[in-house]
Amino acid sequence: MSFSSYVSDKKAVLLVCFAGSLFFSALLWLFGLEIGEIFLLWICFIFMAAGLLLWNYLNYHRRLQHLRAVMDDLDQKYLFAEITDTPTSELEKSYFELMKTALKAMTDEVSQSNRLNREYREFIEQWIHEMKVPITGIQLLCENNKSSVTRKILTQTEMISQSVERVLFYARLGSVEKDYLITEVSLKACVSEVLARNKQFLIQNNVCIHTETLSDTVYSDQKWLQFILNQIIINSVKYQSARPLVIDVTSQGQGDYVTLSVTDNGLGIKESELGRVFDKGFVGSNGRTGKNSTGIGLYLCDQLCAKLGISIEIKSTAGEYTTVLLHFPKSEFLKV
Amino acid sequence: MNKILIVEDEKLIQEELETLLSNAGFTVMCVTDFENTLTQIKAEMPDLILLDINLPGQNGYSLCALIRQFSDVPILFITGRSTTMDELQALTLGGDDFISKPYNIPILLARINALLKRGQVARQPAYLEYNGFTLNPIAGTLAADGKEIELTKTELKIMYCLFEHPGEIVPRLDLVEYLWDNEIHIDDNTLSVNIMRIREKLRSLGKGDLIQTKRGMGYKI
Structure with missing residues (x-):
């Protein structure tokens, strides 16, 4: 966040300060203060306000940079809220809670769908292994009773077997490195x-x-x-x-x-x-x-x-x- | 004659394997009572065990480990599971080979033979004789009346197959299949071309009519 955007965020506060200063200057002038003295007060006030603003901005800036660094270092970015240190300011705490809830809901959703995906894959693998038994049975039957008909059946069985194999390899594609x-x-x-x-x-x-x-x-x-x-x-x-x-x-x-x-x-x-x-x-x-x-x-x-x-x-x-x-x-x- | 024990719980596959292996010239036995597999193995002392992994009660892996405690009999795993882990586990527990369902029958037979032949001398007849012809599969020659012709690998295999079935009609498809099982991958037309070449060579021996064509059926010597 740049300083100018920070200042523009604080527009309302600055405006109130400015209006208040004007009002008090007018009041002091009515009480008979010299213009020079009022000018001096203005300079003091501006210094104080600017100092506070800058100090606040630097704090914010440092905090943000820290959080960004944490985020960049993270492999699984959705764990951000769990990893980073808890904030001190009340407002930030509330934001933090909200973010945590949102990310938690998201990780739940993701792990749920991961689980479903895994279960589905396991089911497919299981099913393929079950398929192999009758395919083997047909092949042996045909081999033991060779005729032109069983040759054709064998051809078809080979095609089934190829397709089944392909499903198995597709299901395993995600875990080649384990196998x-x-x-x-x-x-x-x-x-x-x-x-x-x-x-x-x-x-x-x-x-x-x-x-x-x-x-x-x-x-x-x-x-x-x-x-x-x-x-x-x-x-x-x-x-x-x-x-x-x-x-x-x-x-x-x-x-x-x-x-x-x-x-x-x-x-x-x-x-x-x-x-x-x-x-x-x-x-x-x-x-x-x-x-x-x-x-x-x-x-x-x-x-x-x-x-x-x-x-x-x-x-x-x-x-x-x-x-x-x-x-x-x-x-x-x-x-x- | 080699004795093979099948440990497989799927009834149909067990029966068909039994038929297949008996046809291939083995003595075959099946485990029927999976509670006492080990006792049966000890009683029968087979030359080779075909072992499935998914069995009722005890799985194939632990069975294999138990067999290894008292015997070095070759064990060939036949299974539907096919991950590398399964294969590794099978081999590290003392299995000798691993073949996954659905298996190709010639491959299965080849592996069984390979396991049985370990230590035994390969028994291929040195000569095949028929009607005055001598086929020498090692030198790749065919001789008759003192004259000799050289055959290519493909021609040799074709002649070998015909010589193994003297007087029978060998269907073209059987011939092609036989060649494929011997790693010669040719189609029907190429077979005809090869037969033609063999006939030409035979003619130089003066015996052009050795191979007869049975139209629509196959070849015969």
Whole structure:
């Protein structure tokens, strides 16, 4: 608060002082005081008033600066009223009480909704685990009674399983840091497992996948990495063109990075849409033509990659190809 | 023959796992009375235990720790839980591997085999013979009448699958699936191309008609 705004706050008091001084000056003059003496009194009074005003202002100013500093240091700003020292002046005390009540109500509200959110997430996770039992049951049943019908059922089950998995990972997105285990992961094994999990789905879609040149290993979390690869490969199948789908998975060490690239010969992405594919809920023109796109898959990939320290990049030419590149840092520190 | 014990309380999954593993050539037993799991394990002495984590009464973790007190039998956890903590806990308590539901069947079988093979020599037949042909899966060659042809990895796997089912029709889809299980990810058309190439190579042996096409069904030797 600047001094001028402080003074303008005290306008009424100053005005009363000024009017009172005028009135008393007039009175003293009537009693026969000299103009010079009255002038002297004025100077004294002005000094006194100004001194008081300035002293008060400095006090206020110091107090405010202190409170601001406390606020700046706070991580959770809504705890301000609990942290800062209690005021001495009565007016400030009342303000303080009001603020405290307001913030208390707010924190209650926030923790209430946090609790609901957590409960909801726990319920979803629980539900997913329950879902896995019948899915596993169906898969085993189909595997034990192989026919063209059960193959189709398996394909559908794989799709259910993918969707369920996606919900689980979405629910866990907020707590990736609590749930990962960095190990040396062989890219070949990782990709192979993803392909094996979606075997029926991929075979039914007549996909041909080349993984022969994959050889590098990276340091990452196997489970999350598989999830990311899964999304990428499913996208390739979803957005295939009329040509037979061929996916090339290769890896290459480049300086401080190992790059895994997944290239398909599908629909590709328009240049104008390339920058937005990682946005939540973004469905490009390919997705709008009835492919039940949700705009969530690549968003999840991007978020996960950020948390795992992988940088993800997409290159594409519409109608020709799409390449998703994952760059894994190859730090010397990671070598055990 | 390896003996596998299934500790799983979900009835349907237990039964289907039993069928699956019996078909894969294992002797399978299931725990039915979860009060006395340990006694049963001691009595049966299986070669491998498939252990679920959510069990009535005692959970899989503590069961695993108890088994480790008297046996080093390989334990493969199969479970619906899949967080890193679960995995870590399973492995630190003495589990040998961890696979989460819903699991892919070839992966499950591969892991079971991997655990059983530890210390044992892998048993892949050195040669497969049929009707005067000798397939050498290690060298990747096919020989007949003293002449030999070299096969690529894909061609070799196709021939291996056909040689394992002599006289039977192998449906195309089965072949593709077999290849996928062996990490060769090709589609139907590429399979046809590969069969064509094999036939060409066979023709150089003078045996172009080894592989017969059964239209709409598959291939047969």
